[in-house]
Amino acid sequence: MKLIYKKPDTITKRDTTYCPGCPHGIAHRLIAELLEEMDLVKKTVIVWPVGCSVFGYYFIATDAVEAAHGRACAMATGIKRTHPESFVISYQGDGDLASIGIAEAVHAAARGERITVVYINNGNYGMTGGQMAPTTLIGQITTTTPYGRKPELNGFPMHVPEMLAALDGPAYIARAALDSPQHIIQAKKFLRKAFNAQKNNLGFSLVEMISACPTNWKMTPVEAMERIRKEVLPVFPIGEFKVAKGVE
């Protein structure tokens, strides 16, 4: 019998703590597949954030540390600088990275830290119940923007890859989406380049992954994926923003 699909060994057997239809699992699988394909599993340390993926170390079987809210890039810096042989991934959500941890992310990028950031953008604070995030769209209703996000009150959504691409430190910056098989295949390609950036010692790398939060968006998983295509991607377009030589 021909094996056409298999769960990566690096994904544990434990049930995840994610809601039905949540794309965190997809992002986890992409990381695990690539770590195996690139023979990096045994060298990897993942810095997990505060947010829905706070228990990420239960699901991806590598060495792991659990950071304080927003501090994952700083912690990853501490690991990588003192142990450069380790392959260091910082897995962060949009509240963690773009709000409370923006300084750490920007400076890690500016320094060209040899770390890879997987940045999950689902447009709200999932774990704490769906509050406004820096990435919440204009007009989007959240538990702290009950009348919709208004620019005059809450400003505008933050485009992290575009911001970081303006710096000299990053070697690879991209935005992918986890809404469809086609986009997921593309996300894996982007992530491979980001991993290469670290593996080949080229600089900082980050892939934003546009994700969904069906529970807080109060949608079915299918509706949530459709919303990504209709409402989110026009504001947060897929693409590569910085591609250094040697990431291919």
Add this chain to the structure above:
Amino acid sequence: MEKKLVIAGFGGQGVMLAGELLAEAAKDEGKFVTFLPSYGPEMRGGTANCDVIVSDKPIASPVIAHPQAAIIMNLPSLDKFEPLMEKDGLLVLNKTLIPREVKRTDVRVLQIDAQTVARELGNEKATNMILLGAYAEVEKPVKLESLKNALKHFLTGKKEALIPLNEKALEKGAEIAREFLGGK
């Protein structure tokens, strides 16, 4: 023996260098020594002073509340430290920048037109060394020779060429002090 000296003046007058030189010389002689600087918040031109204690026993507090001796390089420093001096303490004054007389009558005063003397030696910046040489001759916390030997720790690279001038300034200060002591 325990000698407590305050050196005070403007930033840039070499207050800290004089203090550190004395501390280095004392260390080289195997004595106990503490050097405690105190600056204003300015990077340049503010007031600066330091406390140096040289002793043949371990030194408890490095802070000098009442100096036994003070090298005073400008008027504000005299205003500040004159009232704090111990009875019979020694004030070594840079007369060039201090237009007034000392008010207290229970302290020893050695006035030196140090800046002028330094200029005659070739560099006004050696004023601190003239005053330090004079102080060391009177109070003898360390040998003059030790001060001269310690210069090499501070004047390195291009500044090495300044060592002879600074040695001369230390000697000149000591000479002036000897006249002062002899004249008493």
Add this chain to the structure above:
Amino acid sequence: MGEKVLMKGAEAIAEAAIRAGCMAFFGYPITPQNETPEYFSRRMPELGRVFLQAESEVAAINMVYGAACTGTRVITTSSSPGISLMQEGFSYIANSNVGCVVVNAMRGGPGLGDIAPAQADYFQATKGGGHGDYHSIVLAPHTIQETVDLMYDAFDLADKYRIMVVMLVDGLMGQMMEPVEFKEWVDVKKLKTPEWATVGQGDRDHRNIITSLEILPDGLEKMNLALQAKYKKIKENEVRLEEYKMDDAEYALTAFGTVARIAKTVVEMARADGIKLGLIRPITVWPFPEKEINKRADQVKFFFDVEMNEGQMLEDVKLAVNGKKPVHYYGRLGGVVPTAEEIYGEFKKLVGGK
């Protein structure tokens, strides 16, 4: 021991840490201790070690946390306002059971305060400071030589107990110069990556996870109990103090750090007047020398606690004395350093009033 060198305290701290095997520094500039990071920035690259100026104290302590997770000897140095920013990281480090050394050159507070020497971070350092039930080992040296010597112990203790060790000094110790002698270099080749470090699983048959998170209260209680068991062991084994002229003392000063140094002059002044005064100087302010102070309460007529704060260690002294004898206090605030004459004057008032 090598020859004596005249060094500024802030630089001696860095040199001692380097010789003690510190492999990484992460920090952010703040007065009055900038000479320490500046010294590290020169020396660490020479030795192939890590120096990184972080974007904030918040980032710095989390870099320290990351480095500590790799089992590396790591340090940060700062002063009061910067240390306040690091408290979150301290709490995480405590419940993650990783080791590091933190130097706090205390300055006057609260708020931006001033840049003069103070001791007002005693509570913050000894009672935890961040959230949760935790402690760090807190060393309070009173001379530059002692600071240098204790730096080696600080790293050893951090490794041994996998705990944060605070070197609690003040701006005065950082700025003053004194001759110091350094102990032998620690052979860093002998510092191996510990078995628990998160550096990638490698050949291990299990993976390592370092976290301060345990969502189930029963589980978190167990984590807390394990921490408390560790603290108990530290209390039993690591208390250090100096008792200065206490053998025949009728009165005892209590003081730490710079003030303890000044207090030694006060002891001499009293002795010159024929008054039997001694000094109890905790070297570890956590764990606090409770038993030792309690024992001395049977001997002396009263205790006189002197600090550069509003009476913080005073509370620990009172707990230790436990009502056996009066505990008096004198202190200066905001960065004012009390003089020996001033302290002795206050002491004489107390003796005279008896």
